[in-house]
Amino acid sequence: MDFTELANAYAELEKTSKRLKKTYIVSNILKDTPEKELDKVILLLQGRVFPQSDERELGVASKLVVKAMAIATGHTTPQIEDLWRKKGDLGLVAEQLCEKKKQNTLFSEQLTVAMVFNDLQKVASQEGIGSTDQKVKMISKLLSMATPLEAKYVIRAALQDLRVGIAEGTLRDAIAWAYFKEADPGYDLSNDSITPINRETYNEMIDMIQQALNKTNDFLVVAKAARHGIKELEKIELAVGNPVKVMLAQKVNSVEEAFDVVGRPAALEYKYDGFRMQINKNKNDVVIFTRRLENVTDQFPEVKARVLNCVKADSCILDCEAVGFEPKSGKYTPFQQISQRIKRKYDIEKLAETLPVELNVFDILYLDGENVLSKPFIERRKIIEKIIKEVPKEIVLAKQIITDNDKAASKFFDESVGKGNEGLMFKNLQGVYKPGSRVGYMIKLKSSMDDLDVVIVGAEWGEGKRSGWFTSFTIACRSDDGEFLEIGKVGTGLKEKREEGLSFDEMTDLLKPLIKTQVGRDVTVKPKIVISVKHEEIQKSPSYSSGFALRFPRVTVLRDDRSTDDIISLVELEEQYFKQRKK
Numbered sequence: 179m180d181f182t183e184l185a186n187a188y189a190e191l192e193k194t195s196k197r198l199k200k201t202y203i204v205s206n207i208l209k210d211t212p213e214k215e216l217d218k219v220i221l222l223l224q225g226r227v228f229p230q231s232d233e234r235e236l237g238v239a240s241k242l243v244v245k246a247m248a249i250a251t252g253h254t255t256p257q258i259e260d261l262w263r264k265k266g267d268l269g270l271v272a273e274q275l276c277e278k279k280k281q282n283t284l285f286s287e288q289l290t291v292a293m294v295f296n297d298l299q300k301v302a303s304q305e306g307i308g309s310t311d312q313k314v315k316m317i318s319k320l321l322s323m324a325t326p327l328e329a330k331y332v333i334r335a336a337l338q339d340l341r342v343g344i345a346e347g348t349l350r351d352a353i354a355w356a357y358f359k360e361a362d363p364g365y366d367l368s369n370d371s372i373t374p375i376n377r378e379t380y381n382e383m384i385d386m387i388q389q390a391l392n393k394t395n396d397f398l399v400v401a402k403a404a405r406h407g408i409k410e411l412e413k414i415e416l417a418v419g420n421p422v423k424v425m426l427a428q429k430v431n432s433v434e435e436a437f438d439v440v441g442r443p444a445a446l447e448y449k450y451d452g453f454r455m456q457i458n459k460n461k462n463d464v465v466i467f468t469r470r471l472e473n474v475t476d477q478f479p480e481v482k483a484r485v486l487n488c489v490k491a492d493s494c495i496l497d498c499e500a501v502g503f504e505p506k507s508g509k510y511t512p513f514q515q516i517s518q519r520i521k522r523k524y525d526i527e528k529l530a531e532t533l534p535v536e537l538n539v540f541d542i543l544y545l546d547g548e549n550v551l552s553k554p555f556i557e558r559r560k561i562i563e564k565i566i567k568e569v570p571k572e573i574v575l576a577k578q579i580i581t582d583n584d585k586a587a588s589k590f591f592d593e594s595v596g597k598g599n600e601g602l603m604f605k606n607l608q609g610v611y612k613p614g615s616r617v618g619y620m621i622k623l624k625s626s627m628d629d630l631d632v633v634i635v636g637a638e639w640g641e642g643k644r645s646g647w648f649t650s651f652t653i654a655c656r657s658d659d660g661e662f663l664e665i666g667k668v669g670t671g672l673k674e675k676r677e678e679g680l681s682f683d684e685m686t687d688l689l690k691p692l693i694k695t696q697v698g699r700d701v702t703v704k705p706k707i708v709i710s711v712k713h714e715e716i717q718k719s720p721s722y723s724s725g726f727a728l729r730f731p732r733v734t735v736l737r738d739d740r741s742t743d744d745i746i747s748l749v750e751l752e753e754q755y756f757k758q759r760k761k
């Protein structure tokens with residue numbers, strides 16, 4: 179398959195912000211993709227060359243791309259950098275510079291999807307002495323063969339910043355449109371609308387694909403199965419060791435409201451303030467994932483040992499909250515205190531002693547070869563009660579009561595908060611486990627105003643003695659279409675020194691490799707770094723693209739365990755804005 183086909187699709191996707199039109203474009207490219215190229219196209223559509231579960235990184239920095247362009251186009255580095263400053267995007271720079279070498283392209287080989295994909299994978303595998311030169315060589319070779327439009331997207335793919343805006347939901351729907359006649363959307367290009375023959379069947383098909391995605395967390399596996407029909411899709415199952423998207427909770431403001439959603443009686447549990455751990459046990463193998471499904475097994479050797487000692491199952495997938503506590507007093511500590519355990523790659527044994535975590539197991543998804551997602555919650559709880567040998571401060575079951583009574587619930591809430599927890603979870607006794615969904619089977623009731631999880635999209639270099647650091651950060655929420663919308667700037671909350679907590683220089687180190695553009699002291703960065711922010715109030719504001727701004731925002735903690743999917747959405751922000759006004 180020629181890379182031009184994909185580049186044309188990227189270009190069309192970039193031109194429109196309409197979600198249905200995007201779905202249409204992606205579904206067409208999927209229809210046109212031969213089976214043996216499907217893996218490459220699916221990944222390239224997501225702007226990646228490795229599946230999410232693969233930890234390999236492309237490792238291509240902007241500087242390296244500039245060098246490759248210099249070789250391929252014969253321009254000098256300063257010329258290219260000057261153009262980069264003007265255009266703000268190396269993809270556009272590559273497109274413009276390649277215009278001039280049109281003549282050569284006529285005689286050179288046609289770039290294919292396989293060439294771009296394989297070469298980018300090879301770029302990632304270059305390591306050690308001379309690897310930068312090798313990477314430069316490979317990218318410049320691709321550029322020298324590319325048409326201007328192809329060059330634009332080769333460069334953006336290499337930088338892992340496609341800028342064509344394909345949200346996960348778009349790719350999911352496109353798979354249904356491409357492969358299921360039953361899900362024919364009846365898309366009308368002229369007025370960008372759909373009229374499926376049978377709306378119910380259409381929704382069912384989309385839901386089926388979503389469920390398969392939730393179980394595998396892998397578009398590739400799902401697209402391949404869907405291509406062969408519904409039967410293949412239905413065969414997709416949970417597998418121990420494969421991360422599964424976790425079920426999420428809805429939020430309420432009172433005990434009555436919580437019961438209204440989950441029904442009475444309900445199971446009430448402490449809402450611990452730690453971070454989520456999905457633990458996969460397969461015989462003597464234990465793999466631990468965070469909520470964003472990052473593998474953190476190596477960071478928690480003590481957890482692995484405990485699971486092997488205390489979980490009586492051959493294979494299982496457990497859902498838990500890992501909570502930090504003070505080693506001497508045993509008192510729970512907030513998430514901030516243990517957040518460094520997620521990323522730290524050295525002194526792990528020592529850290530396990532100074533920042534210990536207790537596992538609070540609250541759910542199970544899989545047991546000894548059987549998927550237990552569709553068993554009611556009350557039965558799943560019985561399973562964990564049976565298979566877990568509790569050892570306080572190591573591994574315990576989430577503290578639970580079952581009640582239909584408001585007063586008992588309020589008392590349990592106070593007890594939980596008194597012990598340093600965030601509040602309570604209310605759970606529907608009959609609720610099934612829906613991976614990846616924020617369905618109303620699980621409700622959270624918290625004691626205080628929420629910190630908001632947001633992503634950093636820009637920053638500003640400081641001045642004077644802080645001139646080597648970023649000191650102000652532009653933060654954003656997400657739209658339903660996967661766009662990032664600004665909600666203000668934050669500079670307070672960060673520390674001067676690393677020993678004191680999240681510091682300006684640590685943040686600078688995190689953001690520097692993500693810089694996309696720089697104008698004066700302001701930079702824009704790839705949206706990757708998620709932080710929690712406290713605020714006094716949400717206000718309407720024309721200054722930011724979301725239409726809202728936070729009053730007195732303050733950074734509280736880096737959320738290494740969260741991805742941009744987990745940040746606050748515009749809809750949730752609006753809800754919170756109206757709720758706060760009512761109060």
Ligand code: ATP
Pocket residue numbers: 425426427428447448449450451452453454469499540576603622
């Ligand atoms: P929050 O910021 O309020 O924790 P969230 O966006 O992280 O919310 P939600 O799914 O909305 O995540 O809230 C539930 C979270 O609470 C879970 O992800 C889990 O990490 C945590 N939690 C703590 N105790 C429990 C419990 N007993 N049962 C389920 N989840 C729990």
